[in-house]
Amino acid sequence: MNQIQLSSLEYHRQTEYRRNSMTGHSLNWASQPDVYKGYDGISSIPLCQGKPLENQDLWQMLDRKSPMLPPDITFETLSDILHLTNTLTAKVRYPGQDFYYRSAASAGALYPNEIYLAHDGILDLNPGLYHYGIKKRVLYPLRRQKVIQPILDAMGFQEKTHVVSSLLITGIFFRSSWKYRARAYRYVLLDAGHLLENLILSLQYLSIPFSVHYRYPDREMNQILGVNGKQEACIAVVHIHDDSKPDQERKREELLPLPETILQSSKVSGQEVVYPEILGIHEAGMEDSGSAGAGMPLKHDLGVTVQHWQEIERNGNRTNGVLYPDLLYRRRSKRNFISHPMRLDDFHGLLDLVCSSYTSVEKKKDYAAGLQIGFLAGNVDGVAPGFYLLNPYDRKIGLVRTGRMTGFMTNACLNQDWLANASVHFLFLANLRFLDRHWGARGYRHAMITAGRIGQMIYLGATALNMGACGIGAFYDDEARVILDLNEESSLLYLVAAGVVKRI
Ligand SMILES: Cc1cc2nc3c(=O)[nH]c(=O)nc-3n(C[C@H](O)[C@H](O)[C@H](O)COP(=O)(O)O)c2cc1C
Structure with a gap:
């Protein structure tokens, strides 16, 4: 069967709630998704505890006009970035298990998003691609080779500043569609935005230059991350720059194939349901119409007029x-x-x-x-x-x-x-x-x-x-x-x- 392709308008209309046509949907607790991604047989690397961070007024922090400092990216800095982006903040005891809330809000507390870190190596951290394990505050090494150049090549990244690290946010669709069914794509994206804002703020707080990218070739990026784009897909990419260094030619290494344990790790439930509307809008979005919108004036064409x-x-x-x-x-x-x-x-x-x-x-x-x-x-x-x-x-x-x-x-x-x-x-x-x-x-x-x-x-x-x-x-x-x-x-x-x- 061919996958349907949906426009923004079609997806949003097809997933509307209407007062008199809400079908009851009882949750299938037997298929409740796991909110933590894990990897059998991969030993994790604990993140640094870090020094206590200085408290700042949010408004002054955002107003700060001082030039961004060149980042002195250490393992401690990376640990701070991940910690400030998402961390467990509160525990509730339920019979049989503890439930943890996080610093980024999430519809239904289903936490569909994951964070990956790509780095070409520093003291205490070998070059590679890592998954951030929020529960234990660890990194899971997924690729043990340099991956920044393949990421930049895939993105056709032209800018001249040196990229020292990339952080990639993905979404696991079934975590949210377990509860919200076809409407869940809305939440996976909104939740990713909540997480991304925390990431941006952490970089602003630490005075680290960065760039944010919503446009990249999905298939290549998913392949680098070891996700199949149907269960889990890349949603946003953030590069950390070092303005003090001109971009250096990096030697491009062939990416090695990933083991099955990593490729299968997006599976979060024994009984996952695929919603064609979600894949329909997501895959239609892969046909990126490039920079068609660049330079668009802000237009209030909602059908309402400001007095x-x-x-x-x-x-x-x-x-x-x-x-x-x-x-x-x-x-x-x-x-x-x-x-x-x-x-x-x-x-x-x-x-x-x-x-x-x-x-x-x-x-x-x-x-x-x-x-x-x-x-x-x-x-x-x-x-x-x-x-x-x-x-x-x-x-x-x-x-x-x-x-x-x-x-x-x-x-x-x-x-x-x-x-x-x-x-x-x-x-x-x-x-x-x-x-x-x-x-x-x-x-x-x-x-x-x-x-x-x-x-x-x-x-x-x-x-x-x-x-x-x-x-x-x-x-x-x-x-x-x-x-x-x-x-x-x-x-x-x-x-x-x-x-x-x-x-x-
Ligand atoms: C995209 C999004 C949609 C949400 N929708 C609702 C909602 O309709 N009703 C509600 O009571 N809470 C809603 N919430 C709040 C979540 O339930 C809440 O973030 C989650 O339970 C985690 O709790 P916390 O925000 O206190 O950490 C929403 C949150 C997000 C991010």
Whole structure:
């Protein structure tokens, strides 16, 4: 049977939730996926414990204009990067097993994403490709040869700076589709965005130059990682650069074949189900339409019009609360919102972070341009309740329509009633046909990963300001579209609620 190919619009429409046509889906606990990837017969390398890290104000950290220092990448630095990107933060005891939460949010706590590290060798770490084992804080060596040049060759990487290391994020589809079935591709991408934002922040914190890539040839990259692209697939690539060195010609070694234990390790359950919609959109996205979207102006073609734009006020020193990286440990999904107004300063602080996050990844590549950000102001001091759009490049907000809409949106979010008390519902929106036209089906990846990235930033900002946030992927898609009065081609992709929470 030939694999179907789906556009962004087709996939999103085919995986909509509709109030009166939700089919009950009871979870098959016998096929519950393993949330940790393991490798039989491969001995792991423990990561460094590292020195205690200095705490910094998140806003000052992002504003830092000082030139990026050339990285002195040691094994300790790599350990810190991985640790700051994702780590276990809380334990819950269930009969028979302990469950661990992590520093990056994940829909349903299913943790579909994995991280791999490629390095050409430093003291204490031989050249190779490694998998990050989050549970034991270890690296599993998968390839014991230099892999940076094959990665750069596969990507046709032209830039002149020297790449010292690459971090690759993948997604294991069945981890999420076990619960969310065909809709799971949305979550695998959003979750990857949450993780990627933590990775980007860790590099900004450590003043390490980097570049982020959503475009690469999938088949070659999957092959290097030893994943088959159907159970597990590469989602994003981050290079760490050393600006002080011109790129050196590296000798290209032939990649050696990987053993079966590694090739089979993406299998996370004895009874995996394949959802053709997931492979349909993912594989359609492999036919990368290159840089078709590069240079696209930010276009609000959602079918709504902004009445007037106003600048976001910027306040300097903001946090009296939690500092980075401590806030990574404190970040949790909070649902205990109270109907207290959010302070205007705090709201501007969050908007500031959203703008920084949106514009931080290589503007010229325009990965973010297909994603529109808006918000429903419900209960913010000095901000009229209503639907607004955000222009992150000019740091402006534009009123679309006044009126308290967070209650209606709460109903659309499968009546998750606690959402009604959140002060703001941040909205991630896209004209899906626009994505398809300019980036092909891969545009869906760009928009969803970017939405997840900014969602993670909202969580961290809310934590820093002693507030709460919660990502929402469960909504009746058609109802959300009607509430916002979007055109037929446009949709809500993701919602993140933020607001004042009850102090426990
Ligand atoms: C993409 C995404 C979608 C989510 N959707 C919902 C949702 O619809 N309802 C909800 O209560 N929580 C939702 N969450 C929150 C997750 O359930 C939460 O991140 C997970 O249980 C892990 O807990 P933690 O965030 O406290 O670490 C979502 C999170 C993400 C990242």
